[in-house]
Amino acid sequence: MEDEYTVSGIVFAGRDLEAVKAEIVVKSGIITSVEERENVDERWILPSFFNAHTHIADTVAMDYPVSGSLSELVAPPNGIKHRLLSESDPEYIISAMRATIGYMKSSATAGFLDFREGGISGVKLLKSALAGGNIDGRILGRNGGEDIADGIGVSSIKEGVLAVEAAKRSKNSGKFVAFHAGEKDARDVDGAIDLNPDLLVHCTHATDSQLKRCADEGIPIAVCPRSNWCLGVASGKNNPPIHKMLDFGCKVLLGTDNVMFVQPDIFSEMSFLSFVYGVNAADIYRMAVDGSSLFGGPYYIRKSAPARFYVVNSARFNTGFSKNPLKTVVTRINSSHLDKDY
Structure with missing residues (x-):
């Protein structure tokens, strides 16, 4: 242009x-x-749009025929998606991520925040995929990848002390810190909030008191409604409790989560959110844009x-x-x- x-x-x-x-x-x-x-x-x-939560390397596992619990499918280090990633050639992963980046760009998404597994090498693969792509791609690494990324993306505080200590180190060094929390139940939400993260992802089963803490402490929440339904952790409009999040004054962002199961299409995510959850159109649209404020001007x-x-x-x-x-x-x-x- x-x-x-x-x-x-x-x-x-x-x-x-x-x-x-x-x-x-x-x-x-x-x-x-x-x-x-x-x-x-x-x-x-x-x-x-800014897609506030993605796992785009999982494009290599798109619609792979699987069944099982959430942990069996996606939890590190032995979830099915992790096995498929470890078995994939690096150049194949890069090409898959480039294809998904192209899809996002073609559907009005100008930026995204990706949780990138695979340590330092995993972050480098995504950086290669982003090169010359003219999109505002932000990377949260893990297992050492956070050292060369924008910050750290932790699966859950349930991972244990090593993940928590890595998050603390990233926070102390001024890097971005995000946790999956409350996707399956509410047990890992308070512990994540205690670590003063820059973002929580899901909060599908967060309690009123946890949501109030997020609002009071200014911790944004990225919701991924289609993924929650697809993975069986939501089956009604009260999970995630989006209306309560808005009523409490939480900053709510919109993400699409895992490309293994859900296309990273914000138009589809907004439509689903409107029809299933009945959220006001202007609120939905702001959720689809506000993630851009995490790393600069919206x-x-x-x-x-x-x-x-x-x-x-x-x-x-x-x-x-x-x-x-x-x-x-x-x-x-x-x-x-x-x-x-x-």
């Missing part, structure tokens, strides 16, 4: 996602102005922000008849509606 360009349409501006007829001017990748206009193109312009469309937005051809198919465009984006839009010129 050229160094300077303009695009006009219905712009969903700022964190309030206010729909205004406007023209956006971009220079050198930065939004230099968002000016209201009377006549604009028939497009919707929205902030891009992707919301405003002057001086990086140009991380996408354009929907609102005349394509039937979406131009919408009386509530934001809800339509959350529940009906997919990559086929996107204007590929932006």
Whole structure:
């Protein structure tokens, strides 16, 4: 794309996602102005997504025919996915991750936060996959990989003292610290909160008191509803307790989790969240963007922000008849509606 360009349409501006007829001017990748206009193109312009929890190396195990408990499938070090990763050629893993990165980019995701197994070599594989990919990929390593990554991603405090000590070292060195917590039950949530992490993932079975702690201590929560259902740790709209999270004032982010089971498609995640959990469209959309604030400025469309937005051809198919465009984006839009010129 050229160094300077303009695009006009219905712009969903700022964190309030206010729909205004406007023209956006971009220079050198930065939004230099968002000016209201009377006549604009028939497009919707929205902030891009940040997928707040992924395991993209698990692309090598996509839809592998398995069954069993959550631990048997994904828990380190002997879960089925770990065996499949250890048996895969490194170049094959890199190619799989590149393909998934390409998929995310094609579906309006401009950044993601990945839990990368495999120690130092595992982090290096993802760095190779990210090279030249023009996406804001953030890496949380483990088993030594945290030393060359953005921080550490711990499966659970149930892993034991070595994982907890590694998290403390990362925190003391100023690196990002995240824990899976409360995915299967609530027993590992308080211990994770005690370590003052920068992010908790799942909290599918977190209690009211645990959610209040997260809100009071400013610890964001990344929820992954489709993965929770797929893996059998959720079977109703109260798990994860998203409405309670919002009511308590928690900062809730949206992730897709494991590519072995779930495609990293935020459009699908938002739609699922709307239909199954009944969350307000604006709240859902903010969950899909707010992960970008974990490592810098959020992707919301405003002057001086990086140009991380996408354009929907609102005349394509039937979406131009919408009386509530934001809800339509959350529940009906997919990559086929996107204007590929932006």
